[in-house]
Amino acid sequence: MKRRNFLKLSAAASAVTCVVGCGSSNDDKPETPEIPEIPENPYPDGTHFSACLVNCGSNCPIKYHSKDGVITQIETDYALEDQYGNHQVRACVRGRSLRQRTYAADRIKAPMKRVGKRGEGKFEEISWDEAFETIASKVTTLRDQYGPRSIYFHYGTGAYYGFNSANALKRALGASGGFLSSYSNYSWAQINAATPAILGDRTQSGSYLSEIANSDLFLGFGFNPFEIRMSGSGEQYDMLNALKTNPNLEVLLVDPRYTDTAVGRASKWYGIRPGTDGALAEAIAHEMISSGWVEQNSKAFIDKYAIGYDRESLENLKAEIEADSEHKLTKYKDLIDVEENYKDYILREGKYAGEELHDAAWAATVTGIDEIRIKEIAQKLMSSNAPYISIGAGTNRHACGEQTVRSLYMLPILTGKIGQPGTSNGALPRNYGRGTSGGLGQLNDQRAQISFFTWAEAIERGAEMDVLHDGVSRLDSDELDENGNGVLGTNIKAVFSAAGNALINQHSDINHTRKILEDESKCELVVVCDCWMTPSAEFADILLPDTTWLETNDLAGDSYASGQTGYVTFMKGIKPLYNARSMYQIGLGMAKAFGVEAAYSEGKTEEQWLEDAYQATKSRNSDWDMPDTYAEAQEIGVFRNFAPSTYIAMKSFIDDPENNPVTTPSGKMEIFSLDWAHKADTLIMRSDKPYDQITPLPEYTVPWQGYEDVDTKDDYPLQLAGYHTKGRTHSSYHNVPWLREAVEDALWINPQDAGGMANGTQVIVESPNGKIQVPIKITPRVMPGVVALGQGAWYKKGANDVDVGGCINTLTNYHPTPVSKGNPQHTIRVRINKA
Structure with a gap:
């Protein structure tokens, strides 16, 4: 794709965002490196498929042309007749710029070692053998002195490969003695903790977006697929087509920004202050309950499918447990406080009498949404026959995000419509997904894990980080005391990062993290495997150059947000550029240096591993007419189909709750969470501040640096x-x-x-x-x-x-949340002055 065509495309894609002409001169823009001129070639001698594998959730196929090992042109998928349901998986402007990214001036072209202070970005080229020997020698020394948990492999999602992934490096580390791994992720940490607690389901368990064709109201909180799910296969396209079939659907979007999803599609935009969605949810709930609507319309549904709505619900549950000495919920009996029920909490009755009422008038002062408009949302929700409610993941990346998400999940429960056509349960839309199989196991005998978010803290105090306070998980039983607590036992001394930029760029409080990494006495080894000199790569001691997607043979599934289109791309790369190697080859080199090549490779070549992965993928997708070999599949490139039927969230549970219980302790939706009541009773909180507490009920909590935070509001308005x-x-x-x-x-x-x-x-x-x-x-x-x-x-x-x-x-700010130990990175107060 030529630059003029690319800019036409990107201008069209960004027209509603109006961010191109910001009024700044070219002199104001940051310097960017020039891209080497690549010869145009109208008659390419190589045309193959690769994929754009960034973490947007779609993994779009990319068709590229090459001549003499040089990429000459990038195209996207243009197969089929392109009718929705059998349509093209078109890449967005990012995927179409892959040639520029592949030949970027900041490509890491050879293995390098640091020669300046850590973080200065000063390196000198070394051989692969020296890089591998340096890593193996240092890791072995650290393991001998501090144990395998001192070697940490950091979370990263810069490349969603099927085979040539970070698992290759993990396999080498695992086979050579083990390493410390992580759980959860920067995107969904808090929502991943909140969803199973109240719904007993996965974060991505919402209805297909096509179900809005059967809806009469769409209510979205931080829901924005037209900017974050731009693929021709993704949620944006599913929603666009559903809206075409249901042009009169009323679409209400709650967001601090008037997003591209809202432009031309939202019936109304409700601008809300960041982090206050939980307050809005409670005000809507107050309207639904205090008006008598819930009692008349959805109380029977709530009584059947949920626990904790009112005092009677909890009394019945407690009596049931007491009547059966072998009841599966016996351990929770003494944790159930019948006074702590949602109805009393919302109406400020019972034990909550005298507390400030969280009604529409109160919520208006907190959220910035007018009282009349809050009542308007509630009235529309009560009047709807088939409301589709969707809670975007952005709501969970705030202080108190766990409580915010649980509060918002109450709205679909209160409607009593979950499981019906046109509705959803509030969770992120379900993905059809076909995916790949096979690949490399990690061979890691170390079960211990820490939260992805607490790794920098573990560099400084990992030895004392524990299960009950810090979320250390999967310790062996002989490491735990009578209270179920135990410590990690060592500080992190080495960090590995592959295909990720979260050592610096994507992690909270860069200035704090930078100082930790700059101190070489704390973390003694940083290894980064990447293609470009990212801010995180600048903090490496050893840099390992990976191949880009256009240089890699692999299998790419359709990822996690490709909507209702399922596909797999069989990638065929050009010869690796410069002195880069695929991740499998990098892992193999590490394994040789550690003396564990046989365990790593199992006697197979990279090509044989890929063939095995292809055969496993072929078996998994047996309804596709796939060729005999991986090489033949590479020549075809892409296999796809559309979801054969719809999916309505929690329909099987609603239709038959006895045989299809959800995964909460009770098997029902838990407004009063038994699991969180147990956590509140056993976990040790970081402080006595409200935002560090765990409550069985979803309760709006004032966050630090939020709108109501008196400590920062005056200085940072x-x-x-x-x-x-x-x-x-x-x-x-x-x-x-x-x-x-x-x-x-x-x-x-x-x-x-x-x-x-x-x-x-x-x-x-x-x-x-x-x-x-x-x-x-x-x-x-x-x-x-x-x-x-x-x-x-x-x-x-x-x-x-x-x-x-x-x-x-x-x-x-760095402040792990109480349950997930996740990241609340979107809660920020600032002040602004001219530079």
């Missing part, structure tokens, strides 16, 4: 909302100049808050944790009192510790 831009997936693709030109990074600010500044004015954005410099974009598409910034820009330290790269995580 604006709330900052982070969002996903069309020009990156997290931090991936930030180094593509075409995308930086097409989708400018700028701070969205409402005209009421601009203080006379003009579009494009360079400002310093300061939080209690750091400072960044960015241009502003003045727009009414963000509510007053709130500013918004696309996350994922690459950190770049400037004078006075100002991040001139504009990375939002320079401003964020």
Whole structure:
């Protein structure tokens, strides 16, 4: 694709975002490297499929042309007649810029070792043998001194491979003596803890988006597929087609920003202050309960399928347990407080009498949504016959996100409509998915895990981090005391990161994390495997250059948000550029240096492993007419089909709850969570602050640095909302100049808050944790009192510790949440001054 065509495409894709012309001059923009000129070739001698495997959830197929080992042109999928249900999986502007990314000036072209201070980004080239021997020698020494848990492999999702993945490096580390791994992720940590607690289901267990064709109301909280799910296969396309078949559907969207999903599609946009969705949910619940609507319309449903709505519900449960000495819920009996029920909590009756009523008038002062409009949402929800409610994952990346998500899940429960056509349970939409099978096991005998979010803390105090306070998990039983507590037992001394940029860029509080990594006495080895010199790569001691997707043979499934289209791409790469190696070959080199090659390879070549993975994938997708060998499949490229039937959230449970119970302890939806009552009784909280507490009921809690936080409100008057831009997936693709030109990074600010500044004015954005410099974009598409910034820009330290790269995580706070030990990175208060 040529630059002029790319810019036409990206302008069309970004037309509603209005972020191209921010009024800033070219002199204001950050410097970007020039991309080497690649010869155009109208008659390519090689045409094959690869895939764009960033963490957007779609893994779009990419068709590329090459000549003499050089990529000459990128195209997307254009097979079939392109009718919805049998349609093309078209890549977005990111996938179409893969040639620029592959030949980027900041490609890591050879193994390197650090020669300056850690973080300075100074390296010298070394051989692969020296890189592997250095790693093996240092890891062996650290393992001998501190044990295998001192070797940590960090979470990263910069490449969603099927075979040539970070598992290759993990396999080498596992076979050679083991390592410490992590659980959960930066995207869904809190929602992953909240969903099973109340619904007893997975985070992605909502109805297919096509079900909105049967709905009469769509209510979305932070729901934005038209910016974050842009693939031709993804949720955006499913929703677009469903809206065409149901043009009169009323669409209500709650978000601090007037997003691209809202433009031309939302009947109404309710601008809300970040982190206050739980307050809105309680006000809506108050309208539904205090009006008598729930009693008349959904009480029978709630009594049948849930526990904890009212005192009677909990009394009945407790009596049932007491009547059976072998009841499966006996251990929870003494934890059930019948006074602690949702109805009394919302109406402020019983034990809650005298507390401030969380009604629409109160919520208006917290959320910024007018009282009349809050009542309007509640009335529309009560009047709907088939409400589809969807809670975006952005709501969970705030302080108190666990409680926010649980509070929002109450709305579909209160309607009593879950399981019916046109409805959903609030969870993220289900993905059809076909996927791949086979691949490399990790061979790791170390069961212990820590939260993905607490790794930097574990560098400093891992030895004392424990199960009940810090979320250390999967310790052996002989390591636990009578209370079920035990410690990790060692600080992290070595960190491995592959295909990820979360050592620095995507982790909270960059300034704090940077100082931890800069101290070589704390973490003695940092190994990064990547294709580009990311901010995280600059902190490596050893750099290992991976091949890009266009240089890699692999199998790519359709990932986790490709909607109702299922597909697998069989990738055929050009010869690796420079001195890069595939992850399998990197893992093999490490295994040889550790002396465990036989365990790693099992006597098979990379090609044989790929063939085995293909055969397993072929067996998994037996309804497809697939060829005999992987090589033949590579020549075809893509296999696909559309979901043969719909999916309605929790329908099997609603139809037959006895034979299809959900996975909560009780087998019902738990408004009063027995599991969280147990956690509240056993876990040790970080502080006595409300946001560090666990409650059996979903309760709105004032977050630190939130709208109501009196400690920061005066000094930092604006709330900052982070969002996903069309020009990156997290931090991936930030180094593509075409995308930086097409989708400018700028701070969205409402005209009421601009203080006379003009579009494009360079400002310093300061939080209690750091400072960044960015241009502003003045727009009414963000509510007053709130500013918004696309996350994922690459950190770049400037004078006075100002991040001139504009990375939002320079401003964020490190504070693991009470249950998931996850990241609350979108709760930020800031002040703004001209640069």
